[in-house]
Amino acid sequence: MKFPNVPSTSVKLMLFPFSLEGAARIWLEKEPPRSILTWDDLVSKFINKFFPPTTNNTLRNEITRFQQKKLIETFYEAWDRFNDLLRGCPHHGFSELHQLDTFYNALNSNDQDSLNSAAEAIVSKVSTSSSTPAIHDVGRLKDMLEH
Missing domain, CATH: 1.10.1200 (Non-ribosomal Peptide Synthetase Peptidyl Carrier Protein; Chain A)
Incomplete structure (x- = not known):
């Protein structure tokens, strides 16, 4: 998916929650609001949690x-x-x-x-x-x- 003037990392960040289930979904739901603002934030937190x-x-x-x-x-x-x-x-x-x-x-x-x-x-x-x-x-x- 591509949207004009929207970085692909922003699109990935918005769609990522829909790819999760089980422990990963629970983890993301427990993250404080506004604690993940960029794709790099998400990747870092996800890797540190699960790897x-x-x-x-x-x-x-x-x-x-x-x-x-x-x-x-x-x-x-x-x-x-x-x-x-x-x-x-x-x-x-x-x-x-x-x-x-x-x-x-x-x-x-x-x-x-x-x-x-x-x-x-x-x-x-x-x-x-x-x-x-x-x-x-x-x-x-x-x-x-x-x-």
Whole structure:
């Protein structure tokens, strides 16, 4: 939605309450009137309430220490579980390349080999003057993982 001469952050601020339910709705209703005046105020208060620093650090550590469960977890199950961790900490701050690197290094050697084979076509398209794929190729590799 766009309104002339109205910043998009103001529109988000007005519509945000309609996206809440349960504990989040109760929290917002208990906030004192005029205590949230900007989108940044809202984001800061929401994150501090539902993702306090200790919880955020715990979730970031879970992402960093992620490992595929040996012999019982398929590649796709591991990918789903890893993405669940990322969604559980939406402000983790890890770049897409760091996320892929963390996931790849957490895989067992058979799944790493399978992924290497699947990615070979993408990597082979990189210019011979470069030894690593371009950042846009990382996005294409991520698309392969999701399908």
